Amino acid sequence: MxxxxxxxxxxxxxxxxxxxxxxxxxxxxxxxxxxxxxxxxxxxxxxxxxxxxxxxxxxxxxxxxxxxxxxxxxxxxxxxxxxxxxxxxxxxxxxxxxxxxxxxxxxxxxxxxxxxxxxxxxxxxxxxxxxxxxxxxxxxxxxxxxxxxxxxxxxxVMMLYYRKSVLAKAGIAPPKTFDELVAAAKALSTKKNKGLFVGNDGLGDSAVLSVFSNGGDLVTREGKVAFGSPQALEALKGLKRLHDDKSLLLGFTTDWWDPAALTQNVVPMQWCGLWAMPGIKDALGDDFGILPWPAFKAGGTPVVRVxxxxxxxxxxxxxxxxxxxxxxxxxxxxxxxxxxxxxxxxxxxxxxxxxxxxxxxxxxxxxxxxxxLADKHGKHNPGTWDTAVSNAFNAAAMKIVEGQGDPAALMADAVKKAQSEIDKQQGR
Missing domain, CATH: 3.40.190.10 (Periplasmic binding protein-like II)
Structure with a gap:
């Protein structure tokens, strides 16, 4: 659903x-x-x-x-x-x-x-x-x-699933910070498999989650774009580390909403939804755990999307x-x-x-x-987060994580585009 x-x-x-x-x-x-x-x-x-x-x-x-x-x-x-x-x-x-x-x-x-x-x-x-x-x-x-x-x-509810046995065999504790997530994804990547799946495009919800996890916001209640803040930019630049390490599974046969990459042992960690849990349990028994997207750094907050x-x-x-x-x-x-x-x-x-x-x-x-987790760390996208607004943000985020252009300039341009779209929504 x-x-x-x-x-x-x-x-x-x-x-x-x-x-x-x-x-x-x-x-x-x-x-x-x-x-x-x-x-x-x-x-x-x-x-x-x-x-x-x-x-x-x-x-x-x-x-x-x-x-x-x-x-x-x-x-x-x-x-x-x-x-x-x-x-x-x-x-x-x-x-x-x-x-x-x-x-x-x-x-x-x-x-x-x-x-x-x-x-x-x-x-x-x-x-x-x-x-x-x-x-x-x-x-x-x-x-x-x-x-x-x-x-x-x-x-x-959307959250991070992980294979208990795979992490335990590698001597890796379930990641509770973004640094630990990056390190785990890199350590769990092999010549055949990658450590983490967040979406076929390598982005999925991760850009939004990263902003929230560093205490940032996407759009204020008053309809002002907020993802151009220093916290947001810092988190998006940090997200680039997963791409630089080549730790992310890209172009799988199904996208992040389907748990096949996890259940078929293609990755040991995957962002997915509660709707997938019965299928994951059928395939893996109790050999899985769940986590929020970890806090970007001290002072940040873990996040699950609702x-x-x-x-x-x-x-x-x-x-x-x-x-x-x-x-x-x-x-x-x-x-x-x-x-x-x-x-x-x-x-x-x-x-x-x-x-x-x-x-x-x-x-x-x-x-x-x-x-x-949903009660404690749940975040929903703002009501102004329509296709035009989210596309402006995600396009800039994708360029940032792929190292294409100046991050601050890319995000400033995205803020301008998104604000124009929100102003249209609200008749301003």
């Missing part, structure tokens, strides 16, 4: 829509275009609810089951579940400009641009007394100008009140369904603290440790 895994890896039993009313499935559509309302069902309102095409088996059946339970409890509201394959983000953004826009839809990393364009509704009233039960990342990531514009559905998916309401839709009712019912009130969605289809952390605390699969071992 990571926001960055390619859509080609996803599958589902239906590529279209199902209309649910009064607790049962009424009809089928063969495209994602809206169909007629729940004629004859007794429903006064029909909600169109969009999901991206999750690859985990059973997810689509689950969201249909949730919709059925909702319509049974609210027979005046029908729900059309639309399963969207392909480039989900592009389809959502395009459809929001038309009358065919969904009433409720999910998004990956939260986008403040949707708020500034008036496309999603504030949901403070949806949370009620449950707000304090959502973890800090889940609240902070959807807050714009003091208001809440989404309800987090699942947290995807992504996931968030449910939002179309502010320009005709059924805002009913849409809010659906989001509240499913993602605030139904703790059993929230736990089911996180545990049964893939492997994720429920954003509600009380729900996460009762999730059996997260109650022991490395999974429990991942929940602790």
């Amino acid at each position: 990571s926001t960055r895994r390619p859509e080609l890896s996803r599958r589902g039993f239906l590529t279209g829509s199902l209309l649910v009313a009064a607790g049962s499935v009424l009809s089928t559509a063969c495209s994602t275009d809206p169909v007629g309302g729940a004629a004859g069902s007794g429903a006064k309102t029909t909600l169109n609810v969009w999901y991206h095409a999750y690859g985990e088996t059973g997810t689509q059946q689950a969201v249909l089951r949730y919709a059925t339970a909702f319509t049974k409890a609210n027979p005046d509201i029908a729900v059309k579940v639309t399963w969207v394959p392909g480039d989900y983000s592009a389809k959502v953004n395009a459809t929001l400009l038309t009358d065919a826009a969904p009433d409720v839809f999910e998004i990956g990393d939260f986008s403040e641009g949707l708020v500034h364009r008036g496309q999603i509704a504030a949901l403070d009233d949806v949370y009620g007394n449950a707000k304090s039960d959502f973890n800090a990342n889940a609240i902070d990531s959807v807050t714009v100008d003091g208001k809440l514009y989404g309800v987090k559905m699942i947290d995807d 992504g996931g998916w968030t449910s939002v309401v179309n502010a320009k839709g005709k059924n805002v009140a009913a849409a809010k009712k659906f989001v509240q019912w499913l993602w605030v009130q139904q703790s059993d369904l929230q736990k089911d969605f996180a545990e049964s289809y893939g492997f994720h952390v429920p954003p509600r603290k009380s729900v996460a605390a009762t999730a059996e699969k997260l109650s022991e071992g490395a999974a429990k440790e991942a929940v602790v």
Whole structure:
């Protein structure tokens, strides 16, 4: 369920829509275009609810089951579940400009641009007394100008996996500092294998993680680009050491989101997500451990990235009140369904603290440790971190780690480009 895994890896039993009313499935559509309302069902309102095409088996059946339970409890509201394959983000953004826009839809990393364009509704009233039960990342990531514009559905935690036996055989302790990570990656590299995999491009999340790990920031809450700071530049220049040492696996058959490089003994350390843990455990048993991205230096902080998916309401839709009712019912009130969605289809952390605390699969071992790491060291990308902004940063970071040009000049140019894009987002 990571926001960055390619859509080609996803599958589902239906590529279209199902209309649910009064607790049962009424009809089928063969495209994602809206169909007629729940004629004859007794429903006064029909909600169109969009999901991206999750690859985990059973997810689509689950969201249909949730919709059925909702319509049974609210027979005046029908729900059309639309399963969207392909480039989900592009389809959502395009459809929001038309009358065919969904009433409720999910998004990956939260986008403040949707708020500034008036496309999603504030949901403070949806949370009620449950707000304090959502973890800090889940609240902070959807807050714009003091208001809440989404309800987090699942947290995807990303961290560093390592092979216990391989490190132990080499006499290497699990790295707790960036210097130790660099040294371990170099020592574990051989003529056939590399010591660390962060992504096929050699960058992945590592540039963002490095900035955070040195006490830097990407963009401030006020929308000012911050990755041009001395802390950020220092960390990115330090990241170049992994490239100079030729310790990174490049161009593998799958990217960082898939654990194959680790489980197939191609690398002993890999950045990956919690969603991969069941597969890693099946392949390696208990011969793995997890770590945050280490602090860059004294005074820095370890980092794990927290992504996931968030449910939002179309502010320009005709059924805002009913849409809010659906989001509240499913993602605030139904703790059993929230736990089911996180545990049964893939492997994720429920954003509600009380729900996460009762999730059996997260109650022991490395999974429990991942929940602790996310709570202690979790960082989410800023809501302004759209494709244009992140591309400007990553392009400069890539040149820095590859030794192409003056780092300060490269980052200054990236800051200028990114700030221009953020100013457009915020209508400045």
